[in-house]
Amino acid sequence: xxxxxxxxxxxxxxxxxxxxxxxxxxxxxxxxxxxxxxxxxxxxxxxxxxxxxxxxxxxxxxxxxxxxxxxxxxxxxxxxxxxxxxxxxxxxxxxxxxxxxxxxxxxxxxxxxxxxxxxxxxxxxxxxxxxxxxxxxxxxxxxxxxxxxxxxxxxxxxxxxxxxxxxxxxxxxxxxxxxxxxxxxxxxxxxxxxxxxxxxxxxxxxxxxxxxxxxxxxxxxxxxxxxxxxxxxxxxxxxxxxxxxxxxxxxxxxxxxxxxxxxxxxxxxxxxxxxxxxxxxxxxxxxxxxxxxxxxxxxxxxxxxxxxxxxxxxxxxxxxxxxxxxxxxxxxxxxxxxxxxxxxxxxxxxxxxxxxxxxxxxxxxxxxxxxxxxxxxxxxxxxxxxxxxxxxxxxxxxxxxxxxxxxxxxxxxxxxxxxxxxxxxxxxxxxxxxxxxxxxxxxxxxxxxxxxxxxxxxxxxxxxxxxxxxxxxxxxxxxxxxxxxxxxxxxxxxxxxxxxxxxxxxxxxxxxxxxxxxxxxxxxxxxxxxxxxxxxxxxxxxxxxxxxxxxxxxxxxxxxxxxxxxxxxxxxxxxxxxxxxxxxxxxxxxxxxxxxxxxxxxxxxxxxxxxxxxxxxxxxxxxxxxxxxxxxxxxxxxxxxxxxxxxxxxxxxxxxxxxxxxxxxxxxxxxxxxxxxxxxxxxxxxxxxxxxxxxxxxxxxxxxxxxxxxxxxxxxxxxxxxxxxxxxxxxxxxxxxxxxxxxxxxxxxxxxxxxxxxxxxxxxxxxxxxxxxxxxxxxxxxxxxxxxxxx
Amino acid sequence: xxxxxxxxxxxxxxxxxxxxxxxxxxxxxxxxxxxxxxxxxxxxxxxxxxxxxxxxxxxxxxxxxxxxxxxxxxxxxxxxxxxxxxxxxxxxxxxxxxxxxxxxxxxxxxxxxxxxxxxxxxxxxxxxxxxxxx
Numbered sequence: 001x002x003x004x005x006x007x008x009x010x011x012x013x014x015x016x017x018x019x020x021x022x023x024x025x026x027x028x029x030x031x032x033x034x035x036x037x038x039x040x041x042x043x044x045x046x047x048x049x050x051x052x053x054x055x056x057x058x059x060x061x062x063x064x065x066x067x068x069x070x071x072x073x074x075x076x077x078x079x080x081x082x083x084x085x086x087x088x089x090x091x092x093x094x095x096x097x098x099x100x101x102x103x104x105x106x107x108x109x110x111x112x113x114x115x116x117x118x119x120x121x122x123x124x125x126x127x128x129x130x131x132x133x134x135x136x137x138x139x140x141x142x143x144x145x146x147x148x149x150x151x152x153x154x155x156x157x158x159x160x161x162x163x164x165x166x167x168x169x170x171x172x173x174x175x176x177x178x179x180x181x182x183x184x185x186x187x188x189x190x191x192x193x194x195x196x197x198x199x200x201x202x203x204x205x206x207x208x209x210x211x212x213x214x215x216x217x218x219x220x221x222x223x224x225x226x227x228x229x230x231x232x233x234x235x236x237x238x239x240x241x242x243x244x245x246x247x248x249x250x251x252x253x254x255x256x257x258x259x260x261x262x263x264x265x266x267x268x269x270x271x272x273x274x275x276x277x278x279x280x281x282x283x284x285x286x287x288x289x290x291x292x293x294x295x296x297x298x299x300x301x302x303x304x305x306x307x308x309x310x311x312x313x314x315x316x317x318x319x320x321x322x323x324x325x326x327x328x329x330x331x332x333x334x335x336x337x338x339x340x341x342x343x344x345x346x347x348x349x350x351x352x353x354x355x356x357x358x359x360x361x362x363x364x365x366x367x368x369x370x371x372x373x374x375x376x377x378x379x380x381x382x383x384x385x386x387x388x389x390x391x392x393x394x395x396x397x398x399x400x401x402x403x404x405x406x407x408x409x410x411x412x413x414x415x416x417x418x419x420x421x422x423x424x425x426x427x428x429x430x431x432x433x434x435x436x437x438x439x440x441x442x443x444x445x446x447x448x449x450x451x452x453x454x455x456x457x458x459x460x461x462x463x464x465x466x467x468x469x470x471x472x473x474x475x476x477x478x479x480x481x482x483x484x485x486x487x488x489x490x491x492x493x494x495x496x497x498x499x500x501x502x503x504x505x506x507x508x509x510x511x512x513x514x515x516x517x518x519x520x521x522x523x524x525x526x527x528x529x530x531x532x533x534x535x536x537x538x539x540x541x542x543x544x545x546x547x548x549x550x551x552x553x554x555x556x557x558x559x560x561x562x563x564x565x566x567x568x569x570x571x572x573x574x575x576x577x578x579x580x581x582x583x584x585x586x587x588x589x590x591x592x593x594x595x596x597x598x599x600x601x602x603x604x605x606x607x608x609x610x611x612x613x614x615x616x617x618x619x620x621x622x623x624x625x626x627x628x629x630x631x632x633x634x635x636x637x638x639x640x641x642x643x644x645x646x647x648x649x650x651x652x653x654x655x656x657x658x659x660x661x662x663x664x665x666x667x668x669x670x671x672x673x674x675x676x677x678x679x680x681x682x683x684x685x686x687x688x689x690x691x692x693x694x695x696x697x698x699x700x701x702x703x704x705x706x707x708x709x710x711x712x713x714x715x716x717x718x719x720x721x722x723x724x725x726x727x728x729x730x731x732x733x734x735x736x737x738x739x740x741x742x743x744x745x746x747x748x749x750x751x752x753x754x755x756x757x758x759x760x761x762x763x764x765x766x767x768x769x770x771x772x773x774x775x776x777x778x779x780x781x782x783x784x785x786x787x788x789x790x791x
Numbered sequence: 792x793x794x795x796x797x798x799x800x801x802x803x804x805x806x807x808x809x810x811x812x813x814x815x816x817x818x819x820x821x822x823x824x825x826x827x828x829x830x831x832x833x834x835x836x837x838x839x840x841x842x843x844x845x846x847x848x849x850x851x852x853x854x855x856x857x858x859x860x861x862x863x864x865x866x867x868x869x870x871x872x873x874x875x876x877x878x879x880x881x882x883x884x885x886x887x888x889x890x891x892x893x894x895x896x897x898x899x900x901x902x903x904x905x906x907x908x909x910x911x912x913x914x915x916x917x918x919x920x921x922x923x924x925x
Contacts, residue, residue, distance in 0.1 A: 652823040660831035664911055667838050671918035732891040738825040742896045742903065746883040749899070750868045753906035757861040760910030764858065767917045 006064045009078045012048060013131060015041055016124030023120055024113030027103070035103025035454055038116060042095035042123060049088050056085050057479045059492060063133060063197065079133035079197050082483025083264055086332065087130040087257070089480075090339045094253045095123045097458030101347055102245035104454040105354070115155060119249070122148035126254050130261055135184040135194045142180060142226075145255050146173040152250060153242040165238035168547060172235045176225025180262070183218030186211050187269075200268040200490050207273050216270050219262065220279060227259025227313045230287045234544040236310055237294075240302045244353070247302060248346030252309045253339040260313060263320045264331065268490025271323055280321025285417040287314025292424030296525065297532035301349040301359040301432070305342065308385075308428050312338050315400070315421060318414070322403055325493050328485035330399035333497075336480065337384060337392040337466060344381035344462035345432060348374060351455060352436055357445030361431065366441035370448035373456050375437045380463030382433035386426045386518070387511060390470035395497055397422060397514070401507035419510055423517035430522045473499045578695050585702025589709075596708035608648055615641035623693040626683045629673055636666035653737045801843030808836035816904050826900035830907025837908075838915045846920040857913035864905025871899035 019041040027034040052062065065077035080088070099119060106112045125148060128141030147170070154166030188194055190209050191202045206212055223229070228236035239251050250256070263280070270276055291311030298304040316334060319327045351374045353359040356367065368375045384393035400422070404415050441448075450456060469476050477497030485493040502508055521528065536542075589595050604612070618638025625631040639662030646655035684692075723736050723744065733739040741749050812832035819825030837857075841849035853860075874895045875884035887894035 653825075653828075656823055657828050657831075660828055660835065663835055664831055664838070664915075667835070668911075668915060668918065671915060675918060675921075731885060731896065732887060732894070733820040733896070735819060735821055735823065735825070738819045738900070739896075741825060741827070742820075742899045743883075743885050746868075746872065746896070746899060749903060750865075750872060750883070753868055753903055754865050756910045757858070757865050757906050760858055760861055760913050763914050764917050 005062055006066075008048070009062070009064065009080070009131070012045060013078070013124065013127060015045055016120045016127060020117040020120035020124065023116040027113035027116055032104070034112075034116070035100045038103065038120075039096045039100040041120070042092045042099060045127075046089060046092040046096060049085060049092060052080060052085060053479050056080060056082055057483045059483075059486075061197070065133070065195075068134075068137075074136055074194055075134055076137055077133035077195055078131050079195075080131060081197075081487045082485070083261070083487035084130045086336065086480055086484040087254075087261055088127055090257075090336070091123060091126050091130065091254050094249060094339060094343050094462070095119075097343070097347075097461060098245050098249040101248075101350070101455050101458045102243065104452055105243065105245055105350060111155070115152075115243070118148055118151050118155075119246075122152065122250060122255070126258070129258050133196050135188065135196060138196070139177065139181050139184055142222075142258065143174070143177045145250075145258060146170060146177055146226075149173065149239070149250050149255055152246040153239050155243055155246070156241065159241070161238075162241040165235070165241040168551075169235045169239050171551070172225050172232055172547075176222040176232070176259075179218045179225070180222035183215050183222060186215045186218065190215065196265060199266075203269050203272075203490075206269065212270075212273075213275065216273075216275060216279070219266055219270065220283075223259035223262045223317075224283065225259070226262070227256050227317065228287075228310050229259070229283050229314060229317055230290055231543055233287060233291070233310050234542065234547060237303055237306045238544065240300075240306050244302065244346060244350035247306070248343045248350070252305065252342040252346055256309065256313060257335065257339070260316045260320070260331075260335065263317065264484075264488045267320055267323070267328075267488050271320070277321050277323065280317050281414060282321075284314045284316070284318030284321055285414065285421075287311065288318060288421040289417060289424075290314070292421050292428075293532065295428045296424060296521075297529050297536065299361040299529070301352065301361060301436075302346070304361070304428055304432070305346055305349060308425055309342060311421060311425055312342070315418070318417070319400065319403055320488070322414070323489075324403065325485070325489060326399060327403035328488040328493060329481060329495070330396065330403045331488060332481040332484040333392070333396040333399045335484075337396040340462050340466040341381040341384040341393060344377060344459040344466070345385070347455075347459040347462070348378050348381065348432075351377075351451045351459070354451050354455065355446065356448045361435050363442050363444065364436035365439040366437065367448045368437040371437070371450050373450045373460070377456060377459045377463045378433055378437065380467055381459070382429040384463075384466040385429035386433075387422065387514065389501065390467070390473075390499065392466045392469045394511075395469070395473070397511055398507045401510040402505075415510070419514055419517065423514045423521065426514060426518035427521045427525065430518060431525060434522075470499065473497050575695065578699055582695065582698035582702050585706055586698065589705055596705055596712055599708065608645070611641050611644040611648065614638075615645070623696065624689065626689070628682050628684065629670060631684075632666060632669045632673065635669075636662050639666075653735070798843050801839055805836045805840045808832055808839070812836065812904075812908075816900065819900060820897065826903030827907055830904045831911065833904070833908040834911035834915065837912045838919075841916055841919055846916050849916055853912070857909045857916060859909065861906045861909030861913070864902045864907075864909060867902030867905065868899050869902075871895040871902060874898075 019038060023034075023038055026037055030037055056062065061079055061081035063077065063079045065075040068074045068076040099116065102119065103112070103116065106115060109115070122145060125141045125144035129138060129145060132138040132141060150166045150170040153169050154163050156162040184194075187199065190206055190211055191199055193199070206215075209215075225232040236251060236256065240247055242251070288311050291307045291309070291314055295304050295307035295311065298307060312334070316331050316338075319331045319334070349359055352364065352367075352371070355371055355374065356364065358364065380391075384391035387393045387397040400418060401415075404418055474495070474497060477495030481497065482493050482495035485495075615638050618634050618636075618641060621634035622631045622638065625634055639658065643655045643658035643662060646652075646658055723740060727733055727736045727739045731739045731743045733743070812829040815824035815832060816826055816829035817824075819829070837849055837853065840852060850856075872883040872895070874886050876882065878884075878886065880886075883899075885894050885896045
């Protein structure tokens with residue numbers, strides 16, 4: 001490496017985003033060659049990452065950090081260990097193939113550039129997920145993969161099914177992302193650090209932390225939604241609405257593996273407890289069996305593969321739950337083997353659809369002569385899936401069986417689940433290999449033919465890679481799989497992969513059993529499929545339908561709540577507001593039974609009594625006045641009397657302000673009334689007066705009680721004496737009130753005048769909107785107006 | 792509304808109130824008064840003018856849109872606050888001319904006056920304007 005590591009890694013992570021920015025231009029300018037040109041980026045990244053294998057395998061994880069938000073102790077840190085590197089190699093390697101393939105697959109599609117750009121953004125996000133050492137960065141990239149997945153599933157935006165599938169995937173994986181955020185924050189609180197590589201050190205205290213179950217469940221929800229584990233699996237089959245290269249890349253080889261990555265990354269931190277083992281083996285095992293069974297019931301090639309992907313993800317979760325050296329090795333081997341053969345098979349499904357016009361298993365057959373190349377690729381991939389030696393899938397399967405027989409939890413049930421699950425997956429491999437290429441040839445929409453070079457090159461490479469392992473088993477094990485297993489386990493793992501068959505060992509005989517089971521089931525495949533479909537029809541419910549029910553239920557509930565609260569009746573809004581105010585004021589007194597003491601009878605002069613009398617008369621008039629305008633004027637009288645009282649009790653400023661506020665507000669309320677089109681003889685019915693008066697009295701009583709209570713507390717004169725002492729010497733003003741307003745508390749006032757101006761603009765906007773509707777609308781409630789007309 | 796007496800008195804009343812509002816604004820620092828009250832009085836003055844004649848006339852008298860006054864007021868408040876930054880003091884620290892008769896708090900008070908006056912004037916005028924005047 002000539003570049004220093006930091007620059008190198010930053011370039012590595014930025015490259016896909018740069019490619020995304022350029023993709024539309026390249027796609028437009030170079031036409032058919034675009035795939036070849038753009039594939040250089042991921043291929044180059046693959047080569048660059050490949051060069052790091054030796055260093056990482058030597059046990060030296062590459063790490064660096066740049067300050068992101070130093071105030072929060074947040075770094076944008078990158079860490080490349082065995083786990084990250086293996087994932088990154090898959091992301092870039094398969095990515096190169098997918099870019100090449102999809103440029104041809106989409107042909108002259110008008111939005112080909114957008115598609116490729118989105119693919120590159122996803123690639124960058126996925127690289128970010130696996131290379132980030134910071135939980136926060138991991139979360140951000142994790143969400144970005146969900147968003148790009150949404151865009152890619154819904155790429156065919158004209159189709160309703162595609163839009164629905166995209167939204168569903170976004171909601172499910174997005175909810176999981178929120179769980180990841182919550183779990184990550186809890187983890188940060190427990191560990192005091194966002195950096196993932198420091199977490200294994202706190203593993204043992206963490207297991208006894210009261211927050212541990214929460215952290216575990218939240219992280220599991222994140223991983224299970226992303227990796228389509230039961231009961232969140234339903235989005236993945238629907239995601240097959242996406243173009244085939246997307247299915248191959250996001251929904252089998254990389255994005256859905258992000259959940260596996262998270263579990264593998266957390267395995268040395270959260271793993272090893274009884275709870276971890278129980279939850280992972282339970283959900284993983286159930287998902288394995290469910291996915292494999294559902295795969296049998298499908299006839300659509302992509303749906304078959306989607307269900308087997310669910311099953312394979314379940315298998316890996318199960319293995320991660322088992323823990324231990326063999327299981328870690330098995331996850332590593334199975335991850336690589338699965339990514340290679342599953343991506344290849346998806347691309348083959350695309351080739352078959354491209355070549356024949358259909359991907360329905362029942363309408364395919366006998367194409368091995370017309371589609372020789374496709375057939376050879378399928379054979380390479382399907383045999384790896386079947387687990388035949390010396391394909392990579394075989395080694396993975398041997399490791400899986402070794403994991404259970406050697407693990408501490410080696411129980412018959414698990415072994416049985418694994419054998420049956422693998423057997424069912426092998427059935428699908430057989431069906432995929434035999435049905436389209438042997439037997440009688442049914443009529444197809446197109447004459448069967450092999451696809452163009454750019455489309456079969458990629459799957460061929462993937463298929464051959466799954467086979468070529470035979471030439472270098474030991475080094476693949478040591479350089480690629482063992483480092484990944486070490487990261488999963490948290491301690492160095494020695495590879496023991498070798499090109500030999502231990503005939504006396506249990507794993508070998510389990511493999512034989514798996515194949516036998518597969519052969520038996522394959523021969524009865526059509527009967528079993530009919531049986532499964534009948535059972536599904538009988539059930540007539542699925543989590544997918546349940547999701548729709550919940551989704552539309554939520555939309556309806558939101559509508560109902562909005563209509564209930566946002567009904568557009570001003571009278572009710574205000575009424576509700578004052579009811580809430582009265583309750584807030586009075587309830588605390590009533591609940592604590594802590595009423596203020598009744599104050600003594602005040603000693604007032606006769607003119608002070610006069611002012612009080614005016615105020616009382618004003619209030620009574622407001623309560624009793626039949627006409628609204630009259631009530632408003634009476635309110636003004638009451639306000640003026642209060643202003644007078646302020647003056648009499650030595651608050652000239654307050655009195656002055658009160659006077660002006662009363663005047664202007666009476667003018668404004670009167671003007672509003674004239675706009676409301678209430679008629680000259682506007683009369684409030686007695687019931688309404690009673691209701692409003694009661695409410696007003698309650699509010700007034702509440703405020704009075706509150707004030708009396710406040711006055712009972714000891715008065716703290718620190719502030720008032722401070723203002724009194726400093727008003728003249730510091731602020732050069734004798735009017736303390738005004739000095740406070742414009743100097744001591746100037747910032748408050750600045751905020752207030754800004755609010756006043758903004759409110760003015762808002763009122764103007766409301767009035768203009770009303771004016772633009774002709775004729776002038778009648779906003780007042782209908783009921784009183786009819787009464788008014790009647791009288 | 793527009794009786795002869797009212798129409799004769801309104802301009803006089805309006806002038807007096809406007810003048811009085813300025814007086815209240817300026818004396819506010821040492822005696823009861825200030826920008827807020829002053830602004831309210833001025834807004835009441837323009838409301839009277841609009842009632843006596845018409846909203847259209849009132850707007851003509853004002854020359855600028857009322858909300859423009861409010862905007863200038865908020866701006867003045869902000870500028871009064873920023874002035875202290877020149878001398879390195881925190882935002883809104885009072886800076887005084889020699890003799891302590893006028894300083895940035897005074898400018899700030901004028902800002903309050905304009906903001907209150909402009910907003911309330913616009914609200915009253917807009918409410919009064921029924922759209923049937925030129």
